[in-house]
Amino acid sequence: MHFQRLRLAGFKSFVDPAEVQIEPGLTGIVGPNGCGKSNVLESLRWVMGANSAKAMRGQGMEDVIFAGAAGRPPRNHAEVILTVDNSQHRAPQPFTDQDVLEVSRKIERGRGSTYRINGKEVRARDVQLLFADASTGANSPALVRQGQISELIAAKPQNRRRILEEAGGVAGLHTRRHEAELRLKAAETNLDRLDDIGKELE
Ligand code: ATP
Numbered sequence: 471m472h473f474q475r476l477r478l479a480g481f482k483s484f485v486d487p488a489e490v491q492i493e494p495g496l497t498g499i500v501g502p503n504g505c506g507k508s509n510v511l512e513s514l515r516w517v518m519g520a521n522s523a524k525a526m527r528g529q530g531m532e533d534v535i536f537a538g539a540a541g542r543p544p545r546n547h548a549e550v551i552l553t554v555d556n557s558q559h560r561a562p563q564p565f566t567d568q569d570v571l572e573v574s575r576k577i578e579r580g581r582g583s584t585y586r587i588n589g590k591e592v593r594a595r596d597v598q599l600l601f602a603d604a605s606t607g608a609n610s611p612a613l614v615r616q617g618q619i620s621e622l623i624a625a626k627p628q629n630r631r632r633i634l635e636e637a638g639g640v641a642g643l644h645t646r647r648h649e650a651e652l653r654l655k656a657a658e659t660n661l662d663r664l665d666d667i668g669k670e671l672e
Contacts, residue, residue, distance in 0.1 A: 471560060471601075473514075474570075475553040480545040481516070482509040485536040508616055515613065517550040517575045519585070519598035532579055549576040561600060564590075573597060 473492045478484040483506045490510060499507045512526055516534060523530050538544035551574040559566050565587055575597070577583045585597045601610075622633055635644070 471558070472555040473552060474555055475551075476510070476514060476517075477551040477553075478510075478513050478549075480536045480548040481513050481534055481550055482506065482536065482548075483539075484509065484513075485539070485542055485545060511613060511615055513550045514552065517552045517573060517597075518601045519575075519594050521594065531577065531583070535577060535579065547576060547578040549574060565600075571600075573600070 472494060475492060476490040477487065478489075479487040499510055501507050508527070512520075512534075516526060520526065521531070523533065526534055528534060535548040536542075536545040551572055554561075554571040554573060555569075556565065556571045557569050559569075561568070561571060565571055568588060572586075572588055574586045575583055576586075583594065585592050585594055587597065587600070622630060625633065
């Protein structure tokens, strides 16, 4: 599922409507300090359903709305629209047949967020699942924030391995292995207990 275009309006420092075309392949965002690079990445996480204020570097969810600047009054709403190529028809029903998906999220002061896919109002969960199924989403290792590469280089080998395993999609296998080991241990304890009872009965 390829991201084609990202549009922002009233989101953080992007008070005026802004548009980013996303070409196939690796996309990097460069610019001077404070120009809004991280805000662009955050808008992408946000439209995919990110719901923690901390992940948005704010105190509350409404902090994503333009808060005003010299000569510009604050806004009352923010909107981000992500255009996604669905020509392989991998999106779940009822959107499977649509070649292009426009996923939007809008927040209004005091009224919370509304999500839409191709104009149809949906739940946050629907948007989160759409991207989770496409192996992306707000926590995807495909979104590399500023400083993350140098963190990876400077990390201790064990931590670096954890990050690489997450990116490789094997982190979930470790959790399942741990669960299987716990079940195995419980079964062994039961067998021992059965053994004891058997001996008592002999
Ligand atoms: P750096 O390279 O220094 O990390 P950056 O390019 O990643 O910077 P961002 O952190 O994306 O920049 O943007 C920071 C700017 O966004 C700051 O000027 C900050 O005041 C502005 N900003 C953040 N939230 C809001 C908001 N709700 N309303 C208005 N401006 C905001």
